[in-house]
Amino acid sequence: MTENIKNTAITSAGYIYQNRQGLRVLCDWLDAPSRYAKVKFECDVEAEAPTGLDDIVVERSDGLQDLKQVKFTPNPDAHPLSWDWLLEKSGKTERSRSMLKKWFDAYRSLDLARIGDLSLLTNRRPDAEIEACLAGSKIDFAKVPDPRRAALIAELGVESDCEEFLGRLQITHSDKGYETLEHEVDARLRAHGTPEGIAVLKNVALNWATQKFSPPPSGWITLPDLRAILQATPPAPL
Numbered sequence: 001m002t003e004n005i006k007n008t009a010i011t012s013a014g015y016i017y018q019n020r021q022g023l024r025v026l027c028d029w030l031d032a033p034s035r036y037a038k039v040k041f042e043c044d045v046e047a048e049a050p051t052g053l054d055d056i057v058v059e060r061s062d063g064l065q066d067l068k069q070v071k072f073t074p075n076p077d078a079h080p081l082s083w084d085w086l087l088e089k090s091g092k093t094e095r096s097r098s099m100l101k102k103w104f105d106a107y108r109s110l111d112l113a114r115i116g117d118l119s120l121l122t123n124r125r126p127d128a129e130i131e132a133c134l135a136g137s138k139i140d141f142a143k144v145p146d147p148r149r150a151a152l153i154a155e156l157g158v159e160s161d162c163e164e165f166l167g168r169l170q171i172t173h174s175d176k177g178y179e180t181l182e183h184e185v186d187a188r189l190r191a192h193g194t195p196e197g198i199a200v201l202k203n204v205a206l207n208w209a210t211q212k213f214s215p216p217p218s219g220w221i222t223l224p225d226l227r228a229i230l231q232a233t234p235p236a237p238l
Helices: 007-031 083-087 099-108 148-156 159-168 178-189 195-210 223-230
Strands: 036-041 056-060 065-071 115-122 169-172
Touching: 007 036, 007 056, 007 065, 007 178, 007 195, 007 223, 036 195, 083 099, 083 148, 099 148, 099 159, 148 159, 159 169, 178 195, 195 223
Parallel strands: 065 115, 115 169
Antiparallel strands: 036 056, 056 065
């Protein structure tokens, strides 16, 4: 099933989809206020989250951080979650890296004692080859046959590195589509805010993802900020 996205708008749709996934995280927070301490969209501070694992950063109440990477395709039928996609180089130079390598390099830079969940969230559906390697939400490296196994080792390093990284990376695949996700977010937000407040939040959330230090002072979203926006009311008539 395609998402009915214009070819010229695929990149924009991907950013909007990512933003909706961020709003979904905020819905989880509103439903369970003690779950998180703060949230950031599109983190651009390397000390807080390395490039490659920075789409949505959640600091939990226990002090651990969840790092979420979001990937959208307008046509899940034609573009599955596959090894070819994960290992495809982003350029043609010797220094070009696959997505999996970028995520792995980011992972290696983390203080793992501070990391909670490390996850890929996508509306892509796994092909048969990936499906055969999944154990729950993670890829079991022991199930990866050659020549893919050899390709992963060549891309990421020694066998133990592949096993460790894939054992930490949670994969939420086959997730809701572009419009369906928006309907879910809207329905969940109605339990927490006014129609005007929800509209303001959806608009402001785009600024949070694109503007530095937004919301001020450091770009972290707090629960009081979120609740204040959701309770917005229309101006009184003159």
